[in-house]
Amino acid sequence: MKKSDSHIKIRGARVHNLKNINIDIPKNSLVVITGLSGSGKSSLAFDTIYAEAERRFVESLSSYARQFLGVKEKPDVESIEGLSPAIAIDQKSISKNPRSTVGTITEIYDYVRLLYARVGVPHCPACSKPVKRQTVDEIVKRVSALAPGTHVLLLAPIIRSKKGEHKSVLAEIERGGFLRVRLDGEIMRIEEARDAFLDPKKKHNVEAVVDRLVIDTDLDKARLRDSTETAIKVGSGFLIVNDTFQDILFSEHLACASCGISLNDLEPRSFSFNSPYGACPACTGLGTTLEVDSKLVIPNPRLSLLEGALQPWARASHKVGRQSWYWWMLEDLASRHSFPLDKPVGQLPKKIIDFLLYGDGERFEGVVPNLKRRWRETDSEWTRGEIEKYMIVKTCAACGGKRLKLESLAVTVGGKSIAEISDASIRDELFFFQNFLKSAPKEIHLVLKEIMRRLEFLINVGLEYMMLSRTSTTLAGGEAQRVRLATQIGSHLTGIIYVLDEPSIGLHARDHAMLLKTIRHLRDLGNTVLIVEHDRETMEAADWIVDLGKGAGKHGGKVIFEGLYIKLLKTNTLTGEYLSGKRNVVIDNRERKKLSPKEFLVLSGAREHNLKNITLTVPLGRFICVSGVSGSGKSTLINDTLVQILLAHFYNARTTPGSYSSIKGLEKIDKVVDVDQSPIGRTPRSNPATYTGMFGPIRELFARTREARARGYGPGRFSFNVKGGRCEECEGQGVKKIEMYFLPDLYQECEECGGKRYNKEALEIEYQNKNISEILDMPAEEALTFFKDIPVISERAETLVKVGLGYMKLGQPATTLSGGEAQRVKLATELARRSTGRTFYILDEPTTGLHFDDIQKLLLVLSALVERGNTVLVIEHNLEVLKNADWIIDLGPEGGADGGEIIAEGTPEDIAKNPKSYTGQWLKRNLK
Ligand SMILES: [Zn+2]
Ligand SMILES: [Zn+2]
Ligand SMILES: [Zn+2]
Structure with missing residues (x-):
């Protein structure tokens, strides 16, 4: 076998800081590329191997397709042999489209739609009764099965709960040759009905009596059949059978006989929120609508209209602006309803404020309708953007945020609507389908099994708490990456080079083994998996390791080790030394841990999402780690609740913190710094x-x-x-x-x-x-x-x-910049500012992209901040960091609905002793 069949042969790679390197990477293997941050790992994996594979792919396309994809520049490399098509799964390429959800990305939702179209039970969206379509044969069968001796009436409904005298309708029934009608529940001859007085202001029911029969052994089936057909024809698809006790409704349509609401046939697109056949018409399937917020229109009720209380029309208050149309409208309104223009708006009667906001039903349109109309009608992006400053995103009132038409939402499978299924955790969903399979018709077994197979892939990458309805824009980088990984396994491709960037980000040690199993599975399908990673477990699992160094930037870019993990342990590269224990990530916090903390920040009654009304107690002046399995509520507690409270308190930020009862101890800190991973700028102008x-x-x-x-x-x-x-x-x-x-x-x-x-x-x-x-x-x-x-x-x-x-x-x-790099630039900027000694720093997974040695540096920096009296709180999974914390707050026990509680609090040693804490179990193995 030639080496280019078994290896990717790279010669003369010089991308970024790579020093003209030659390297052979074994194919159909799990290969880890490691090294210090900035040593050239991404340059090799993404900017050389993946970039060249992608360029060759684009080259192979027709010139027509190429013009859309753009010409890719050839990476600075002499030659690469043995390359195959490549797929990059990094953390940046998250779809920004609000219409893409975990369900659509993984294609699971497509299969679920198919399932609902095939075996879904429609219900009337108005009265929730099940809706069924029946053939004439089925109706005849059901009527003949009634108890012997039953007297039945076959009625054709003509008028259903409609106001009017209905004279012409009755005349038409008579012309049709029917002798009797049922008028508002009473049987009478047609002449009687014609002469009866019908109050035109009241609602009436009119049915033509088609036949009267007695169910017994010599029932004339042919006559029953004929009459049924006639009734359905006259009743436009509906038939009422009265057995002297009650009305039984039949229909040949998918329609509710009681409400008369007609439903469309079920198709997969009826359940797609990205298709007009399925999407809620009010929000076009987004689940949210933009609405003008009256608080943003009148941000300061202490101002008068003269002073510009109506923010969007504020310019109408200035001297020059008083000649404007809007000002004229306000003067007109004020004179018609006699209220002063110079009184603070907050002191005007509520009726007047409502007129201002929503119009007076006469000449004055109202600010809110005016903004909405202009927002809808304008062609200018700028105008739309200006108006959106007064709008907030609201859950769609029509569909309750469920994105679909009401009639689609009323269809059930196994008693659940498609929205209920999408909003359940992947774990519960799999459980539901496993049960449903037992009683499901054979024809859909294949679809069901495909759904379950793909759900299992998601569970195997540690996403059992995830929901299919989660919008891709709300996924954390690591989550999005693992969703895509699960999708790739479902696609069953072989001969692909997968390039992954730290798939372990955001994943608790507990779920890591499962993720590695999935990655090995991807390799065993016949693919090459290249992972840029620093993590010990991943390197242990790798078939081959490439270590780049020796330093970063211009000191990096060389291959300093390639080979098996056990050999790496014996080398004297930084990676080898940390792995073998010759070096250790360690900070000296013994003194801090000895002293018991005196001051605390206490957040009580946190209950957003899955949080179970918990109390977070943060010791101040300490280095604190918040840990817990994915989905346990760390981010909801810290990012969505605590950070938002602090930002609102210290910077008057316009935020809405997650639900909580109270917070104490704010006076003991004087500044909060949220060092997140969002970009330091959106354009190349920032650096x-x-x-x-x-x-x-x-x-x-x-x-x-x-x-x-x-x-x-x-x-x-x-x-x-x-x-x-x-x-x-x-x-x-x-x-x-x-x-x-x-x-x-x-x-x-x-x-x-x-x-x-x-x-x-x-x-x-x-x-x-x-x-x-x-x-x-x-x-x-x-x-x-x-x-x-x-x-x-x-x-x-x-x-x-x-x-x-x-x-x-x-x-x-x-x-x-990567998310981790952006975060460290922010941290560096904060370090350069004078710390107050009472600053509260919050970091979300700062070890993203960091080698052991980088983590060591980072911990020294954070520890120095704490030494000066500040508080540093990090959300972290990395055990190297956890074991060096002064204090750990562990959430769990599981993700999703089974999480949201504080399982353990204390020093790493305390947590390790707690049998309920998953974090503790892993710490126990790592604390020596
Ligand atoms: Zn109904
Ligand atoms: Zn809607
Ligand atoms: Zn230029």
Whole structure:
């Protein structure tokens, strides 16, 4: 066998910091690529192997298809042999489409729709009675089966609960040859009915009497059949059989005989919220609607209309604006209803405020309807955006957020609607289908088994608490990645190179073994799985490990080890030494742990989502970890409740914290810093230099050079955001945005400036032999020495180095930072600010993307913050971090409905002793 059949052979890879490396990666294997943060792992896995595979795929397509996908640049690599089609499953590529849910991504929802279309039982959306379609044969069979001796009436319903005198209807019944009718429940001859007085303002029922029969042995079946057919024809598909006790309703339509509501035939698209056949018409299937919020329209009721109390019309209050249309409308309204324009709005009668908001039913439209109408009618994105400032997202009132038409929601399988199924946890859903299978008709067994198979994949990647209805936009990075992983296994592809980025993120140690089993399964299907990972268990499970280093940035980019895990343990790379225990992630917090904490922040009665009315007690001035299996409620408790309360308290942020009863101890902290993983900016204009605030002083340095002064260049010349020094072709971005229709936006290097962002004149100015573009290209650790005499710059560079970002270029565009890197840039920025000594820092999974050695650095930084009296609270699964915590708060016991409780609190040693805590079980094995 040639080596290119069994290996991916890479020669001369030079992408980013890769040092012209050659490497052979075994195919059909589970391969871990590891190394320090910034050592070049992603450059090798994603930017070389995956990028080249994708480029070759695009090349192979027709030129027509290519124009939509854009021409991909060839990565800087001499050659790659043995490549096959590749699929990247990283944390960034989450669909931003609010119409995509876990159910649609995994295609499970498509199968569930099929199931509902095949065997769903329709119910009337108005009265909830089951609705059935019956053939004439079935009706005849049921009527003949009535007890012998029963007198039956066959009635054709003509008028059902409708106001009027109905004279012409009665005349028509007579012309049809019927002798009797039932009028409002009373049988009478047609002449009698014609002469009877019908109150036109009242609702009436009229049925034609088609036949009268007695059920006995010599029942004339042919006559019953004829009469049934006639009645159904006259009754437009409906028939009432009265057995002297009650009416029995029959219909050949899928329609409710009592309410007369006709239902459409069930098809898979009837259950799709992305199809007009299934979507709730009020919200077009989104489950939410944008509504104007009166509190945003009148944010300050202490103002009068004169002073601009109506925020959207505020300009109508200024002197000039008083000639405007809106002002004229307000004056008119005020004179007609005689209220003053100079009185605070809050003091006006409620009736008047309602007129202002919703109109007076006369000439005045009302601010809310006016905004809604303009929002609907406008073609301008800008206007729509302006109006949306006064709108909030509300659950759709028509469907209750369930996205579907009421008649689709009223269809059940096994007694449950499709919305109930979608809102249940994957675990409960699987349980439900397992039960349903026992009694389900044979024809749908295949569909059911496919649904169950795919649900199991989701459970196997640790998502048993997840719901099919979860919108993809609300998934955490790790969750989204594992949803896609489960989908890939369901797709049964073989011969693929899967490239994964830290699939263990957000996963508790308990669920990790299951995830690894899934990944091995993916390999056993005949695929190559490349994982960028730092985690010990994953490396243990790998067939092959590639360790990049030796350092980060320009000190990295080399292959320092390749081979089996047991060999790695014996090497002297940083990875090998941490794995073998020669080095350990450890901070010295013995002193802190000895002293019992004196001050606490106490959040009581937290009950959002699955939280079970719990009390969170955070010891202040400590390093605290919040742990628990996925879905146990960590994020709901910390991010959705605690952080929101703190942000509202300290920054008057307009947030809605999750439900809680009270919070005590706020006076003991004076500042809160939420260091999350959201990008530091949405465009390439933001970068670590601008974010940390060192770019201002750098531009001033350039403006103070002799040459700049001679030419009269101010600091603005060295900004890439304003005209003057920037390259006008790309407006200082260095790249040009290419908008893609179906894929995320693509950025391509600017040809004019070659990505340097500045024009020739600006680049001619040098500070210590470097121009401004070269400074932006400088890694933080180099900046630390380069600017050593300028503390305002070097101190900020130093904090970047401290959080393990020494390799990061000062001008690296925000759009290219990973979530973990963005988080560490934020942390570095916070470190550079003077800590108050009473600051409350909150971090969500800060170890994302970190090697053991990076974690060590991070813990030292966090520990130093705590030493100065601050409180650091992290949500974390990583055992290296957990065992170094001063205090752990463990949630659980399970995810979803079975979680939401605090299982254990205390030092890592305390938690390890607690048999109820999963975290404790894993800690026990790792604490020595
Ligand atoms: Zn009904
Ligand atoms: Zn709706
Ligand atoms: Zn340019």
